[in-house]
Amino acid sequence: MEVEEDSSCDELEYSVTRLVKGLASSRKGARQGFATVLTEVLSEFASFSSEGMLRLITKTLEVTGSSKAWVSAKCAYTDSLL
Numbered sequence: 001m002e003v004e005e006d007s008s009c010d011e012l013e014y015s016v017t018r019l020v021k022g023l024a025s026s027r028k029g030a031r032q033g034f035a036t037v038l039t040e041v042l043s044e045f046a047s048f049s050s051e052g053m054l055r056l057i058t059k060t061l062e063v064t065g066s067s068k069a070w071v072s073a074k075c076a077y078t079d080s081l082l
Contacts, residue, residue, distance in 0.1 A: 017056065
């Protein structure tokens with residue numbers, strides 16, 4: 001029985017990771033769907049701490065490469081408007 005619990009725990013972690021990755025989708029409707037399902041999963045399973053979820057989100061949705069340059073340029077532009 002312990003193997004099944006470990007397996008379901010691994011599946012839950014995989015599912016939550018995929019849902020977090022889905023939050024970065026380029027389609028607004030998809031992001032809303034991923035956010036809704038992620039909210040429901042987290043409300044059903046209390047095994048994820050707030051700190052753990054924030055670490056997972058930060059690690060998974062890290063801005064890199066050309067996206068990082070775009071974010072920097074957008075921030076610089078926004079700062080110049082203020």
